[in-house]
Amino acid sequence: MTALRVLLLLLLTDIYTTQKITEKPSLAGPELGGRITTSTFALNQPRCIFDMYTSTTDDIWLVVVLTSEKSKFVNPVPPESLPAYQDFLLNSSYMTLNTARLNYPCLPDSTDITVLRVGSETNCMKDRSRPNCNGPLPVPGPYSVKFLAMDNSQPKAETEWLDDIMLKTAQQSDTIDPQPRRHSASMIVITTILSIFLASLLACFIATLIYVCLTPASSAQQRELSPEESGGSRRGGVKLTHVGIAQRQLSAVSTDSAVPDPQVRIATHCSPC
Numbered sequence: 001m002t003a004l005r006v007l008l009l010l011l012l013t014d015i016y017t018t019q020k021i022t023e024k025p026s027l028a029g030p031e032l033g034g035r036i037t038t039s040t041f042a043l044n045q046p047r048c049i050f051d052m053y054t055s056t057t058d059d060i061w062l063v064v065v066l067t068s069e070k071s072k073f074v075n076p077v078p079p080e081s082l083p084a085y086q087d088f089l090l091n092s093s094y095m096t097l098n099t100a101r102l103n104y105p106c107l108p109d110s111t112d113i114t115v116l117r118v119g120s121e122t123n124c125m126k127d128r129s130r131p132n133c134n135g136p137l138p139v140p141g142p143y144s145v146k147f148l149a150m151d152n153s154q155p156k157a158e159t160e161w162l163d164d165i166m167l168k169t170a171q172q173s174d175t176i177d178p179q180p181r182r183h184s185a186s187m188i189v190i191t192t193i194l195s196i197f198l199a200s201l202l203a204c205f206i207a208t209l210i211y212v213c214l215t216p217a218s219s220a221q222q223r224e225l226s227p228e229e230s231g232g233s234r235r236g237g238v239k240l241t242h243v244g245i246a247q248r249q250l251s252a253v254s255t256d257s258a259v260p261d262p263q264v265r266i267a268t269h270c271s272p273c
Contacts, residue, residue: 017154017155017156018075018154018155018156018157018158019053019156019157019158020157020158020160021049021050021053021157021158021159021160022160023046023049023159023160024146024159024160024161024162025043025044025046025062025145025146025147025159025162026043026044026162027041027042027043027044027162027165028042028043028044028115032115036165036166036167036168037167037168038140038167038168038169038170039119039136039137039138039167040117040118040119040120040136040137040167041117041118041119041137041143041165041167042115042116042117042118043062043115043116043118043145043162044114044115044116045104045114045115045116046060046104046147046159047104047105047106047108047114048104048106049104049147049159050101050104050147050149050157051101051106053149053156053157054101054149054151054156054157055101055151056100056101056102057100057101057102057151058100058101058149058150058151058156059098059099059100059101059149059150059151060098060099060100060101060104060147060148060149061082061095061096061097061098061147061148061149061150062095062096062097062098062116062118062145062146062147062148063093063094063095063145063146063147063148064088064093064094064095064096064118064137064143064144064145065092065093065143065144065145066092066093066139066141066142066143066144067141067142067143067144067163067164068092068142069092069093070144070161070163072092072093073093075148075155075158076095076155077153077154077155082094082095082131082132083095083131084128084131084132084133085124085125085130085131085132085133085134085135086125086126086127086128086131086133088138089138094131094132095132095148096118096132096133096134097116097118097132097134098132101149117134118134118137118145119134119135119136119137120134120136121133121134121135121136122135122136137167139167140166140167140168140169141164141165141166141167142163142164142165142166143164143165143166143167144161144162144163144164144165145161145162145165146158146159146160146161146162147159
C-alpha cells in the first residue's frame with residue numbers, strides 16, 4: 001500500500017503542478033551533417049519555450065525513452081530520483097543534458113551553438129557518479145524525447161513528446177558480398193563490339209601512316225636543279241634567273257640554225273667575184 005500511495009502522489013503531483021506546453025522538440029535541419037547517426041541524433045535547443053513558466057535558474061532537462069515504454073515514464077520527484085543513463089537498458093529511460101534556462105536565450109549570438117547532440121559522450125558510459133551522462137544510444141530505437149523544466153524540488157513545465165526517432169543502422173559484415181558483381185551478357189557483348197571497332201580504327205590509322213610515309217614522290221618533285229639551272233648561280237657577276245636560262249637556250253638554237261650548209265658555202269667561194 002505504501003508503494004501505491006507514493007506512486008499515486010507522484011502522479012497527482014505531476015498532473016497538478018507541471019505546466020503542459022504545446023511545443024515539441026524538433027530535429028536539427030537536414031543541412032546539419034550527421035543529424036542522425038548510428039548512436040546519436042541532433043535536436044534544436046529549446047529557446048523561448050519555458051520563459052513564461054520558469055525562472056532563469058531552473059534546469060531544463062531532456063528526457064529520452066524508448067517509444068514503446070513512453071507510457072510508463074513518470075516525471076521524477078525529487079530530482080535525486082532521476083533515471084540514470086547507466087540503467088537505460090533496464091528502465092528504458094534516462095534524463096540528460098541539464099542546463100539552466102538562462103543558457104537558452106531567445107536571441108542567440110551568431111557564434112552560439114543552437115543544437116543539442118544526444119549521445120555524444122563516451123567517457124561516462126559506466127561512471128555511476130554521472131547519472132546524467134549523455135552517452136551513446138545503445139539501440140536503434142525508436143526513441144521519444146521531451147524537455148522538462150525542474151527547480152530544486154519538482155517539475156514545473158514540460159513539452160510534448162517527439163516520437164519515433166530512428167537511428168541509422170550499420171550493414172552487417174556477413175551481408176556484404178566481397179565478390180565483385182558480374183557483368184551481364186549484354187554488357188559483355190557491347191564491350192567486345194566496341195573493342196573490335198576501336199582496334200579496326202587503330203589499324204586503319206597505322207596503315208594510312210605507312211602508306212603516306214613509303215609512297216615515292218613524283219619525279220617533278222624529286223628532280224633537283226643543276227647549278228646552272230638554279231636561281232642562286234652567278235655568271236659574270238650576274239644572277240641567272242629561269243627566264244635568262246630560257247633565253248640563252250633559245251639563242252643557242254638560233255645560232256645552230258644560222259650555220260650555212262657546206263655545199264652552199266663552197267658554191268659561194270667558187271663564184272667569180
